[in-house]
Amino acid sequence: MxxxxxxxxxxxxxxxxxxxxxxxxxxxxxxxxxxxxxxxxxxxxxxxxxxxxxxxxxxxxxxxxxxxxxxxxxxxxxxxxxRPGSRALRIDVLGLRSAQSAVLHDYWRSHPEASLDVVTIRADDPRVAVAAVEAGAIDASFRTVTDPAVLPPDVQMIHAFDSPLELLVGPGHPLASARELTPPQLRKHRIWVPGIAPRSEWAEFYDQLATDFGLRIDAAGPHFGDEVLLDTLADSADVATLVGARDRYIWPADHDLRRIPVVNPTLAYPLSLILPRANPHPGLRGVIAHLESLPRLPEMLWHPSWATAPRRGDSDIANAHRSRSRQE
Incomplete structure (x- = not known):
């Protein structure tokens, strides 16, 4: 009808x-x-x-x-x-316990009136998320294309924030009592990161990290989920992994896992935001303003070489937001 x-x-x-x-x-x-x-x-x-x-x-x-x-x-x-602009702002994150999701949750808590829809695209290749942004299926994605030259002309990528890494170990690990660690202290220790997917941004990240600091990154075996990874760490005296400082993990109290900051330099995973160049969802202005307000990490940082996307605030949408704020 x-x-x-x-x-x-x-x-x-x-x-x-x-x-x-x-x-x-x-x-x-x-x-x-x-x-x-x-x-x-x-x-x-x-x-x-x-x-x-x-x-x-x-x-x-x-x-x-x-x-x-x-x-x-x-x-x-x-x-x-x-319909973009009338429906809720739809943003893709790598996982609902990821640093991106935690940052969006902080934004929503301070802006409860914001209409926000957090989704996860089940794909390791960031180009899938780029295609979804270009098609309008999502309004933005916390993904990184390590070669920005391959982005379509109507899609842009801006730096969102840096996520410092921590070493996660069980109580029997030789580094478990450390208050903080430097990258050289991680050498010769097995850092298990199962399920590193080819062509993913994190595969390139760990490749460069291992090369620059001589680390032993072990991606052997399938990833059976965070619960299995945490159980393995709790029972092991020689296995560790790296996690983002804002990533949220939950484990039983008797696991007694330890999160230890890595410093001098801080190992920083650079998180980007992919969004349209033209007619972005109006709700993105508030999210980008929130990203601009996040505390900066110490100046002594290690980034992978491909972390060359424009810093947050350099995008057209951020510039428009900043110009309007000055006028007000």
Whole structure:
């Protein structure tokens, strides 16, 4: 059934004149008349009778009106649910316990009025997220394309924030009692990062990290989930892993796992935000402003060589936000 015909019927019934309905809908009176005539033919009933003052509903029209009104309202809700700018801001994160998700949660707690939809695209290749941003399926993604030159012209990538790494070990590990560690102290220790996916940004990150500091990064075996990884660390005296300082992990109290900061230099995983160049969702302004407010890490940082995306604040949307703030 033609929803525009239903919308024309509902407004004509509520306003009592085809002309007023046409003015409100932005079409001609003749278009409204044709839509309603088509609707009446499909229903095989008369919906209106003409009067000196306009139109009035027939008994069939009165019976049909609440159902038509409900259909029109449902269609409008459905359109609103997916239309950028009217639907909730939809942002992709690597995982709901990831640093990106934690930062978005902090933003929402300080802006509870914000309409936010946090999703996870089940793909290791960041180009899948880029395609989703380009198609409008999501409004932004916390992913990094390590070669920005391959980005489509209508998609941009900005630096979001740096996530410092920590060593996560069990109580029997030789480094478990350390308050902080330097990268050279991690040498010769097995750092287990199972499930590193080829072509993922983190595969390149760990390759460069291992090369620059002579670390033993072991990606052997499938990744059976965080629970299995945490159980292994708790029972091992020689296995450790690296986690982001903002990443959220939960383990039983008797695991007694230790999170130890890595400093001098701080190993920083650079997180980027991929978003459209034109007509970004208006809700992104608040998120980017929140990213700009995050505390800076110490100057002595190690980044992978591909961390060359524009710093946060250099994007068109951030510049527009900053310009408007100055005007206000």
């Amino acid at each position: 033609d929803t525009e015909a239903l919308r024309s019927f509902v407004r004509a019934a509520e306003l009592g004149q085809f002309r007023h309905a046409a003015d409100e809908l932005g079409v001609t009176q003749q278009a409204v008349s044709k839509r309603i005539a088509t609707l009446e033919r499909s229903l095989e009933v008369r919906l209106f009778t003409r009067t000196a003052r306009g139109v009035e509903l027939t008994l069939d029209g009165q019976a049909f009106l609440p159902h038509a009104r409900s259909i029109v309202a449902s269609v409008e809700r459905a359109v609103t649910a997916v």
